[in-house]
Amino acid sequence: MPETTREDGPPVALTIAGSDSGGGAGIQADLKTFSAFGVFGTTVITALTSQNTVGVQGVHAVPIDFIALQFDSVCTDFPVASAKVGMLGTSEVIKIVAKKATEHSLAHLVLDPVMVAKSGDRLLSEGAIEALLELLFPLAEVITPNIEEALDLLGIDRIADIEEMKEAARMLHKLGARCVLLKGGHITKGALDIFFDGGEPVIFEGRHIDTPHTHGTGCTLSSAIAAGLAQGKPVLEAVGAAKEYIQGAIEHSLALGKGRGPLNHMYRHLSEKRA
Secondary structure, three states: OOOOOHHHOOOEEEEEEEEEOOOOOHHHHHHHHHHHOOOEEEEEEEEEEEEOOOOEEEEEEOOHHHHHHHHHHHHOOOOEEEEEEOOOOOHHHHHHHHHHHHHOOOOOEEEOOOOEOOOOOEOOOHHHHHHHHHHHHHHOOEEOOEHHHHHHHHOOOOOOOHHHHHHHHHHHHHOOOOEEEEEOHHHOOOOEEEEEOOOOOEEEEOOOOOOOOOEOHHHHHHHHHHHHHHOOOOHHHHHHHHHHHHHHHHHOOOOOOOOOOEOOOOHHHHHHHHO
16 A cells, blocks of 8 residues: 555644533534544644533643644644634733744634633633734634624624624724634624625625524634635635535534533534435
């Protein structure tokens, strides 16, 4: 059997995020999403969470030097084509992630500015927002904040309709990110998101699905975009493919656990098997 070379394998993506012991969000969701897109996933774990569908019971920070070591192990061996950044927790972690992303020339970086879990548990310290804006926004090809995160990032107290979403996306773009995907969430029943890259805003509108089982939606969307970028898709095409994927993953979400159940990351594969 011939030896496998780098050229023979699938595209490689890296997720830099926290671990979710419940399997629905974080590193676990990212790896499932990469696999669903046919992309090989690698990881830099920034924190361990004791977590389930009900909430976050505890967070254990990974030492900074070990975060750096994971970066070096992955990036000196694998041809990383894109990276997704999720839960970082503190300004110290943000600094080492920015340093190593620059050092290893990580391209096509998708930043999901995770601040608060759906359960309400805070996952980013209050003092870390400035570091996020200063160090990671300029490195990001795409940022994917939801409305609540955008309010925190911009220091404003209202985004209530589509026009205000467009203006908020413009403001976030001015902070340094090349492309913004502002997730509308509860503002409309059509799961409406605004994409802005400095030109005309693009509206992505999905079908509203009346389900509480949406744990991991933000992580999954950002890692799906990173998977598309790893495959060489243009940004807008990668966002469109990610939106289509997340729609199906929510439509086939899983009523597991006692709280908000997880998405079904492998719904396409399971549908093919049943067919």
